Amino acid sequence: MSNTEQNFRMVIDTGASVTIIPFFLRQQLADYCDGWERFTVRASGYGNGVKITPASKNWDVHLGDGRNWSRWHSTKEIYSWLNNPPSYINCGLIGYDVLNNIPHYKPCRVPYVFLRDDVFKQIQQLQDVI
Helix, strand or coil: CEECCCCEEEEECCCCCCEEECHHHHHCCCCCCCCECCCCEECCCCCCCCEEEEECCCEEECCECCCCECCCEEECCEEEECCCCCCCCCEEEECHHHHCCCCEECCCCCCCEECCHHHHHHHHHHHHHC
16 A cells, blocks of 8 residues: 555565554544544554554454455454654554465565465465375
């Protein structure tokens, strides 16, 4: 996801333990307060110490490149940056909390390939034979 007007992008961060979305994405929801806690916690790693808002209910997410999409995954481990984060915060993170639950393949020097469940099952069957 990128938004050139907002100068923000989503980054797959295999070292991030949680997924954090930009506040402007939250604002696109019908009620940007619904589904989010009223308290904040502090981020660790990227944005260390910056306040983030945790989700208060499960969210369904899926990843893709605009043409190919993963299956849906339900998680409560989603956070949101607050409005107007520090200037060095310029991306949202897709953490391994989501990535580990979505079948994918990461070739060297090539973007992630998200696999449909049927393709993933075929790969698992091939591994069982080997």
